[in-house]
Amino acid sequence: MDRVVGIDLGTTNSLVAILEDGGPRVLPDPDTGARLLPSAVSFLPDGEVVVGERARQLAAERPLDTILSVKRFMGLGPEHVTDEDRRRYRFAEGTSGVVRFLAGGRERTAPEVSAYVLRELRRWAERALDEPVSKAVVTVPAYFNDSQRQATKDAGRLAGLEILRLVNEPTAAALAYGLDKGAEGTVAVYDLGGGTFDISILKLRAGIFEVLATNGDTRLGGDDLDTRIADVLLAELPPALAQHPQIRSQVLAMAERAKRALSDQSQTELELVTPDGKPIRRTIRREEFEALVRDLVERTTRPCRQALKDAGVEPADIGEVVAVGGSTRVPLVRRTMEAIFGRVPLTSIDPDEVVALGAGIQAGILMGGRRDMLLLDVIPLSLGIETMGGVFTRLIDRNVTIPVSVKENFTTAVDNQTSVDVHVLQGERELASDNRSLARFSIPIEPQPAGVPRLDMTFLVDANGILSVTATDLRTGRERTVEVKPSYGLTDEQIEQMLEESFDHAEDDIEQRQLREARVDADTILHATRTSLEKHARSLEPGEAERIGGAVAALAAARDGDDHLRIRECYDELSQATEPFARRIMDVALREAVEGRSLEEL
């Protein structure tokens, strides 16, 4: 049996672990010894792709080309991209299919970006184990829907890893604790990750880890706490500065550090060094932080209550509460957990590593080790089809143990219909349009009077929580697997093509890429300059507006041409022309910040 590794593909950090005789072990970076790989990918203009810690540092300098939390975009379509997302990244135009980032002058889907993270972890594992690694267990948020799970599997394929099993993160954490403590009874796992929140209620008995219910929010995580802190600081900066992607990125990194600091300290200081070298300081107290994020943390309560209800247990029945995810170190989050479950959470295993350790254990189970342990997980969201009048008809209820299969009988509504069209969705709402579309497919049939054709369709959700459909024509008895066109996913052909491109066209047309890159940078500075001219007209000196205006016109003209060197030249000229103006805007900001603080201190 080939080696299987366990991977926690996190929003903020990712890890790789294996199961050994003595228990699970995290495999560190062979060069630095680091155990956490920041899930950051930076695309440089020369085509180089940087992954991990260095990429995270590059974010301040190259915010638009550095994707920091790609997991938030897995399995989504362009219509799910928020305004906040658009302030942080650039996206390719388009209204259908999957989200595509524009980074490093190329379009990149979320699975492609994630694949870089997986590839790096694979390298770590191969170095540590001194053998090739091609199979993995990868964890996903329990509340991930079918498309998000499929996207994760696609990322594995693109990274040359066969993903044998997707394991829900809270379940993996329970596995790590269960092995550690040999626990029995009912356990709640509260997992506040970087970008997602999950709650799972499990029953542990004689090595069987049975998930009773799960709930969550795939758009709520520690990142959101950081954003709230960052917004405070950004609001105190002049708009021109606050909108600057590099400043935003710096402030965000600073906010994350402040959040950590406030877990042990009652106050911390944020210090932003502006482009002209002047520091801006802002003190933030724990009470202020808690007031800023209270509503976010409060949002975790409802999923917890629903999960308890679905599991049919009362808080008093819960034997242990397990805290997972770095943000569960925040005292307010701890207190919220205690308020919901009435007990102090377990934190004896590092909340940053516990999911990876669980993934490592599951990898060991699949390799045939630990035959005493078994995971029985559930489907997090109800699955169904659209029926007459746009109604969502449930076929599989949420929290049903997987694998699960349901057989449905279909026929035709009108004479001589040549196909039966099926729209599969996932969610809890009554109307199809309020739920998440997973896929559409069409099964051709011979034309016959209405109601005569009979099709049996089997909807099977496997142990990964991923759906497949087979249809049997009851008249001919012919069975076939249905070709599903994913609503927010990649087709097999698209993945094949990406794989080919990554091998064949590693040396892509550099000229073209440099041109795209230069144009994108030109657009950014043009936009920033025009906005600042409008907003800070009073900070202009005589003749300055004309000088800047001339440079803007030159760059705008060069941008529409196809000489990237010329664009770079005009870019530099514009940036020189605007420098004194930018410094003056900064000074005003600094003054305002200082005045603001002295008032506060009085």
Added chain:
Amino acid sequence: MEGSSASLMVRAETRERECWHCSARTGLALVCGQCEAPQPLAAGVDLFAVLGLRRRLVVDPDDLERRYHEASRVVHPDRHQTAGERDRTFSLAASAAVNRAYRTLRDPIARGRYWLELHGSPLGERNNQVPPALAELVFETQEHLAELRGASDPGAARESIETAYADIDARLRALVAELEARYAVWDAAGGETSDALAELKRRLSEIAYLNTLRDDVDETLDALRTPS
């Protein structure tokens, strides 16, 4: 149907079954006792048989869970990940059947509904008619809900709706407890008389009706708890 010639034939056929992989006799086993290969599900096998149970309305929950865990340990896809494609396909189907059997049989209501299905008399999805025995409770609850919608003091109305919820919940528990008591009686008497099936159906419709009502009240309460 038990004891009929059709089911005897199924039983005879399944006793003859051989492992597709090593040809050992497997009978109704989910995996081969010899080589551990998962077996295709035998045709005509009911959910009781999937977990090795006789068809009975009364099910011991601890015994059921033990059987479920034992079956899961041998059929679950995690156990056959390193085997060939055919093993994995059968494992998936068998595992889904085991899960369905447990889900259906552990809950007395789902078990009762399945019993009706097995006996060719399924409970319809729609039953809009108020069961006569519940009329009073239903009308009272609807009155409370109407009050709540037009209430100037939602606090007071909420109290009455919470009381209504508790009433329905208690009634529901009592009905389920009664039903389970009847299961024992029917099992002792053979369980398949048309009278027993008719009574089972009536009781299940009452329970289904109350369940829907309780969910409605619960939704209203939920909406009150979270200001939109």
